[in-house]
Amino acid sequence: MIYQSNCSGNEFEYDINKSKVVEFGPIWHERLESEYNQQKSIKEIAEILGANRSTIKKYLLLIEQEKNTVMRPYFKGSLEWITQLYDYYDRSKSVYETSILLKTSKKVVTRYIEERIIYESVILPTLRESAAATESEPEKLEPKTKLLKLLKNNPDLSRLGIRKAMGSKMISSLLREEGEWMNHILPPADHPFKSPYWEDEDLKLASVLTQVCESVYKTPPNKQIRRYTILNQLSVRDKARLLNHADKLPRSLELLEKSLESLEDYQIRVIPQTVQLYRKHYGNATVPMLLGTHKYKNCSQRVRICIEEYIAKN
Secondary structure, eight states, X not given: OEEEOOOOTTOOOOOGGGOEEEEOOHHHHHHHHHHHHTTOOHHHHXXXXXXXXXHHHHHHHHHHHHHTTTTOOOOTXXXXXXXXXXXHHHHHOOHHHHHHHHTSOHHHHHHHHHTHHHIIIIIHHHHHHHHHHHHHSSSOOOHHHHHHHHHHHOTTOOHHHHHHHHOHHHHHHHHHHSHHHHHHHSOOOOOSOXXXXXXXXXXXXXXXXXXHHHHXXXXXXXXXXXXXXXXXXXXXXXXXXXXXXXXXXXXXXXXXXXXXXXXXXXXXXXXHHHHHHHHHHHSOOOHHHHHTSTTTTTOOHHHHHHHHHHHHHO
């Protein structure tokens, strides 16, 4: 391994503890690949090899790129790309590490992992069949024929599943050119809500919202608990429903409004940590010091009394 260290000023001595590795040696690289092949996590490998996780990720990415030089580039959503995603995930068991190696987001990897059953049972076989047909036949399989074959082999497939199997570009093209025919053969459009009754949806969402609010107040943030503090803890679907259809979800809306933290309650809640912060940085915390801050400026009499009582007791 090659190291580097800098001397300060006119000194010729250097601190060995401040030396850094410029180039890792061949034994280090062999050990890296060996540990990775044993399906150890990046954190474990970093501890074994005495390097930080970003360095380990960088060299693992180079290893994977070297392995797949002939096959690259893989396009997102392609047969090879999806297969590689599942292979990486099976080895690392980490969405984050898989996203690093594939140079994509954690959100994308999570979506593919959640829909793995559909991909492995329907979409991947279809992509493999299509690839095999393209290689064996002189002409590419005609889109309408490909769609009909897919529907015949998978009668329960939803429109979203069909779009994933066929590709958005091909489906969009068919809808433009053969809209009436497509609407006739495709299954009913996917609906975002399973239940047709908003009252049922309201009850379900209120139950979820209750759990979220309890969780937020159990470990409250440093800032005041406001509308989006709670909304951002919901799933994208639940958050969208509450924002776009609040008039149809009265129970959930009422629960949300009741769960918002007033300014007074927030100011009282953070008195202990504010006092602790002042004592840590300034050695003392007095009532005038706290009242002079932006957080407590023009606060109510109730808050002022709480500050005085807390400082007197602590």
